[in-house]
Amino acid sequence: MDDAAALVRARGLTKTYDGPPPYTAVAGINFEVRRGEAFGFLGPNGAGKSTTMRMIGCVSPRSGGELEILGRDAATARKAIKARIGSVPQDDTLDTELTVEENILIYGRYFGLPRALIRERTDRLLEFARLTDKRASRVQELSGGMRRRLTIARSLVNEPDLVLLDEPTTGLDPQARHLLWERLFRLKQDGVTLILTTHYMDEAEQLCDRLAVMDAGRIVAHGSPRELIDRYVTREVLELRFRLDEHELSAEKARGVGERLEVLPDRVLIYTSDGEDALDAVRRRGLDPLTALVRRSGLEDVFLSLTGRALVE
Numbered sequence: 001m002d003d004a005a006a007l008v009r010a011r012g013l014t015k016t017y018d019g020p021p022p023y024t025a026v027a028g029i030n031f032e033v034r035r036g037e038a039f040g041f042l043g044p045n046g047a048g049k050s051t052t053m054r055m056i057g058c059v060s061p062r063s064g065g066e067l068e069i070l071g072r073d074a075a076t077a078r079k080a081i082k083a084r085i086g087s088v089p090q091d092d093t094l095d096t097e098l099t100v101e102e103n104i105l106i107y108g109r110y111f112g113l114p115r116a117l118i119r120e121r122t123d124r125l126l127e128f129a130r131l132t133d134k135r136a137s138r139v140q141e142l143s144g145g146m147r148r149r150l151t152i153a154r155s156l157v158n159e160p161d162l163v164l165l166d167e168p169t170t171g172l173d174p175q176a177r178h179l180l181w182e183r184l185f186r187l188k189q190d191g192v193t194l195i196l197t198t199h200y201m202d203e204a205e206q207l208c209d210r211l212a213v214m215d216a217g218r219i220v221a222h223g224s225p226r227e228l229i230d231r232y233v234t235r236e237v238l239e240l241r242f243r244l245d246e247h248e249l250s251a252e253k254a255r256g257v258g259e260r261l262e263v264l265p266d267r268v269l270i271y272t273s274d275g276e277d278a279l280d281a282v283r284r285r286g287l288d289p290l291t292a293l294v295r296r297s298g299l300e301d302v303f304l305s306l307t308g309r310a311l312v313e
């Protein structure tokens with residue numbers, strides 16, 4: 001790709017925590033994030049996603065490799081880079097004693113923005129976050145979803161080129177999650193470049209233009225959700241459940257049906273281009289599953305195929 005269009009460029013990016021014992025959380029990863037795209041890091045807990053995000057956010061220094069953000073070296077242009085990115089960390093860092101509006105004001109002042117300019121932007125930000133009527137409420141009175149939306153609104157006060165979101169929807173109820181997600185689509189439509197981490201497959205599949213799948217500090221695959229699914233899994237998957245005491249034996253008997261078979265603690269997955277055909281073949285082998293479901297393959301299956309483990313255990 002054209003390097004000029006890359007907003008973030010990492011080569012051999014590494015992070016080793018001092019310890020003791022020293023621990024390499026990110027082990028030499030390469031990726032590029034292009035202007036205007038939504039780029040996602042997908043992976044289980046401990047994969048190194050947050051560590052990567054903190055390095056991009058210039059909060060945590062790298063231990064090795066190269067990291068360029070907005071055309072500048074993250075190690076030497078930390079302050080200049082931070083002024084142009086918005087950050088939504090995993091844990092909300094709002095001041096709960098202060099009001100919604102005051103939180104935005106303080107954050108803007110941190111960037112050295114004039115009060116008048118912050119006030120001017122606050123109306124728009126609150127409207128964006130659907131918090132206009134909560135303007136004078138203290139943060140401690142807000143729901144989890146509202147707090148998260150405020151954190152996002154606050155991160156936009158400096159009109160950043162790039163917004164980093166570390167598991168933005170974790171811990172929210174479905175309705176709050178949906179509203180937040182819809183706001184992220186809106187940001188993307190407005191041309192803001194987004195980098196986010198998530199372990200929700202549906203979110204990653206819908207919002208992200210490109211994904212890096214991480215496991216144990218490494219990027220094990222990257223591409224658009226469609227590319228990943230086409231490359232690593234079959235079109236359909238047949239999910240079978242058997243009586244627990246017959247689970248292992250049934251899985252053995254089903255082996256050879258379809259292109260690939262995965263045995264999870266509670267399910268047997270058969271990857272195939274035609275799930276109904278595979279189910280017929282399973283039955284012809286004398287197997288009688290308690291439940292059988294044919295579905296389209298998704299990112300969860302990509303992860304399983306790449307690592308041999310389920311993403312959400």
Ligand SMILES: Nc1ncnc2c1ncn2[C@@H]1O[C@H](COP(=O)(O)OP(=O)(O)OP(=O)(O)O)[C@@H](O)[C@H]1O
Nearest residue numbers: 017019023025043044045046047048049050051052
């Ligand atoms: N400050 C630290 N010191 C030592 N080890 C750390 C530190 N921060 C993270 N780690 C370790 O580095 C590994 C990667 O952690 P990281 O938070 O980046 O993973 P993650 O993919 O973001 O997972 P999660 O979804 O749980 O945040 C983990 O094993 C974690 O215990």
